[in-house]
Amino acid sequence: MKKKISRIFEIIYKGSIRVRIYGLFYLCYPILRFIPIKKNKIVIDNYWGKGYGDNAKYICNYLLSTDKKLDIVWLYEPQYVSSPENDFPMGIRYVKNRTFKSLFEMYTARIWIDNVRKNFSINKRKGQYYIQTWHAGFSLKNIERNVADKLPPRYVKRAIKDSEMCDLLIFESSDMIEDVPYTFWYEGPLYRKGIPRNDIIINPKPEVIDKVYSTYNISKAKKIVMYAPTFRQNYDLKIDSQFLKNVVSFLSEKFDEEYVMLVRLHPNDTKSKESIFQDTSFGNTIIDASSYNDMQELLCATDTLITDYSSTIGEMMVSEKKCFIYAYDYDQYMKDRGLLMDLSDLPFPISKNESELKKQINDFDNDEYLKTVRRFKKQHNVFESGHASEDIGNIILEQIES
Template structure:
């Protein structure tokens, strides 16, 4: 199924045909499917996960007495992988029934495209999108080689509310989503946990992660979370090769728990036998909380992790290639964070960043530059859901 979806998505001709057919089908269905005023449909990362800001919003609404008589539905690629969601709330996102339920639902909540890259929302639908991070790399109209389906979606999608963390991402979203009705600096719901969890709760989370991943509790933990490189697709699969050799892994594993978290688009990971693979771990915030250092590159999660004001290193081993093929809104070399360009430099910087004398002043400044709203404007979300 994933290869078929990639084929449709990455072919302009097939993507255009798919779009025209689906648009006609959905237009016809919209005349016979009635919208239910108290039904909310949610997805996270196009149905791959139960996570991120849609999950945070869902849990807030479920705990709010004003929404006790609302129906909640989740779209998943593999519904059976999420036993924590009641069976009557789960849908297969690749089914015809999913589109029927989407048309029925007055409220849509997602962090990517809930409508499977077919922008068809009508006037009765309320679409709230949290996006999935503060953009560092180019998106949508600024991607040089973006295919028809996503390019068309960025141009035409109409969010009623798009959430942002500060003026920086607010202005980028205004550019890449020109039909959005309202962009509001609310803070990202997924990050509320990072700034409100107590030290006692954090310690309990750390112990749980250590146990579930089989980590050594006497070692410090490093989280390596690189972004997606769409130009590395091999035979229709999204692959990622972990860019370290065996000697590096051996030295790291002698001192630390070295944890890998792959991007949600990555289907296959090469050279990951020597590390703890937490790509399927259900809660990224728990990984942030329980580790001592983040290594990333061009990923937006650098802005989320900064909320904890722990050491961060940008590993920019392929910067020139990524800059040429994808591009940035803000060049990583301009970010006020430690940077490494080779394994040797990275290993040295890890030692510095995890030393007892390391000062976190630059992480503090970086956090407050991009995360201008550290609380959460739940009222802005709730007001639309009561509209």
């Protein structure tokens, strides 16, 4: 009963926020649309207010390196960014999202950069340029229009409007989704030569790897295996600490190296965190890395990935590092969500239980693995240029200077 009451209050609270935002928008729009656009202003929204990360981070890093006079504004939510003065680098102005100031910044910017759909009815002005970087990597699951019947009607309406405003869509290179414009209700230019956040995967920096090791106090003599399962409804992840300890042992025995495991769960999955990390007997062998703000940096430091249906398998393809798919709930997941390709057609060893995973690790042959991965990349056009951030950054500079 308490949970139901709490849920009702949560719905009312969120609804009141939505009403305030819409009200603010409709009150301000007649005024803001007459304020001149600032030609060198770029406004970024990462997952509706998250911190310095994803594709926009790497585009910004390039822009900051050019020493151009740019006004880069990052919209943030306090629930995601508790100390913005520490989260953002010099040269980035941070503004609290869903405020009058954030609306002012959006309506007076020359460039918008988002990785998700805009979450309320903002209208792009003439003279503004909107880049949608999208948030997913390698396409393993159906998205957007291809699953429109399973999406909330409100989202579909918002997505269509968002795509109509979009001037450039960045999307991964593979042929997994046959018709990208159709899938996104989109008719404009595409950039498909790589994903900005994956530049660091192609060109890993030693200082980034050192940062990850230092953050978690890991000896450089040890290898990192990361367990990164995809999101599940109700956060129903059926994994315990004993399984994870066993995986570390399997890898250590096979490759004659000492391994440490980083566990990367969905940020809101407190249920699984409590289940896994209530056992403290494994010390610093299994570490919670769910709150680390940049998945790409973790992947740079990772030697081996254990995952299931996550798009991070794309990063493992381009880096050609070891990846094992552990899909204990494959049949149910296919029934609930479905995939674009059967897991058996992917270039990674697949297992549905612990004994199968142990066998796949024991039987692993790196030469055969590389042949399989490279063949798949060639067949399905999985490609990263390594300079997507620079390409997109230069497009932005051209728009600003035009």
